[in-house]
Amino acid sequence: DFSVSLPKTSNDEIGELSTSIQILANDLNYLKKERNEFLGSISHELRTPLTYIKGYADIAKRNNISEKDRLHYIHIIYEESNHVSNLLTELFDLAKMDQHTFSISKEKVNICLFMQSILRKMEPAFESKGVKLEFICQKETFAHIDPIRFEQVFLNLLDNALKYSDTNTLTAIEITKKENIIDINVRDQGHGIPAEDLPYIFDRLYRVDKSRSRLTGGYGLGLSIVKEIIDAHGGTISVESQLNKGTCFKITLKGLYDENRFADR
Ligand code: ADP
Numbered sequence: 492d493f494s495v496s497l498p499k500t501s502n503d504e505i506g507e508l509s510t511s512i513q514i515l516a517n518d519l520n521y522l523k524k525e526r527n528e529f530l531g532s533i534s535h536e537l538r539t540p541l542t543y544i545k546g547y548a549d550i551a552k553r554n555n556i557s558e559k560d561r562l563h564y565i566h567i568i569y570e571e572s573n574h575v576s577n578l579l580t581e582l583f584d585l586a587k588m589d590q591h592t593f594s595i596s597k598e599k600v601n602i603c604l605f606m607q608s609i610l611r612k613m614e615p616a617f618e619s620k621g622v623k624l625e626f627i628c629q630k631e632t633f634a635h636i637d638p639i640r641f642e643q644v645f646l647n648l649l650d651n652a653l654k655y656s657d658t659n660t661l662t663a664i665e666i667t668k669k670e671n672i673i674d675i676n677v678r679d680q681g682h683g684i685p686a687e688d689l690p691y692i693f694d695r696l697y698r699v700d701k702s703r704s705r706l707t708g709g710y711g712l713g714l715s716i717v718k719e720i721i722d723a724h725g726g727t728i729s730v731e732s733q734l735n736k737g738t739c740f741k742i743t744l745k746g747l748y749d750e751n752r753f754a755d756r
Contacts, residue, residue: 532696536578536710540571581712585695588719595637595723599747602666602673603628605638609645610664621658628666633747634673640720647713648677648740656681673746678739684732692730693718
């Protein structure tokens with residue numbers, strides 16, 4: 492630990508300095524603890540799929556198993572390798588964000604058309620789970636965003652909406668623009684998030700139900716990446732949720748005036 496032993500504070504500059512150093516030492520200890528916890532969680536996340544991969548690879552190479560079983564084991568190995576690879580991709584993104592080498596390249600995007608193309612990709616998954624998709628957007632809504640990063644944002648939010656919803660529910664995406672502000676709401680009628688967990692869901696590796704994670708396949712990194720991307724665009728993201736009723740993620744972005752409107756001014 493970073494420990495400092497300083498004389499008891501006096502009421503002058505030395506006193507102030509010693510208080511500041513004490514606060515700094517506490518911060519450093521806190522960061523060290525956070526880093527250790529983070530590394531511990533990552534090792535755990537990596538160890539679990541690797542244990543499966545090693546175990547099933549071991550059985551799959553035996554001579555006395557049926558071809559059908561061998562294919563089944565190879566399928567599990569493939570799925571688990573995907574887990575590892577996805578986790579590493581997300582971690583790599585976060586590391587780049589931390590080093591500020593995460594580049595954003597903004598362009599003028601018609602956000603309605605953009606969202607439509609993302610929804611087209613997600614539609615089959617929603618359909619097969621019986622979750623209805625609804626999309627409302629004011630036409631000609633332009634934003635200055637990095638489309639690759641924003642695709643990541645929307646895919647993450649929609650993927651969560653789907654993961655945490657049951658059949659016969661609705662996920663609604665609404666984009667509205669008032670003056671120069673664009674509001675994007677992604678609202679589901681899913682399981683909801685307990686109030687005590689809400690403040691932490693944008694934290695790295697935070698998951699509400701730890702035991703469900705392997706079933707739903709998440710690492711608790713998605714929303715932290717979403718938030719970093721929105722922050723990097725100068726926007727905000729917030730969440731409202733009610734247990735067993737649903738969740739709504741609200742993104743606010745500065746918009747661009749469309750050309751026609753701009754000409755009016
Ligand atoms: P994960 O990959 O585990 O889904 P995220 O960072 O995307 O990680 O989300 C963190 C946690 O927040 C999730 O584990 C889940 O408990 C909760 N969560 C996120 N989105 C929703 C949602 N739409 N409905 C209910 N819970 C959600």
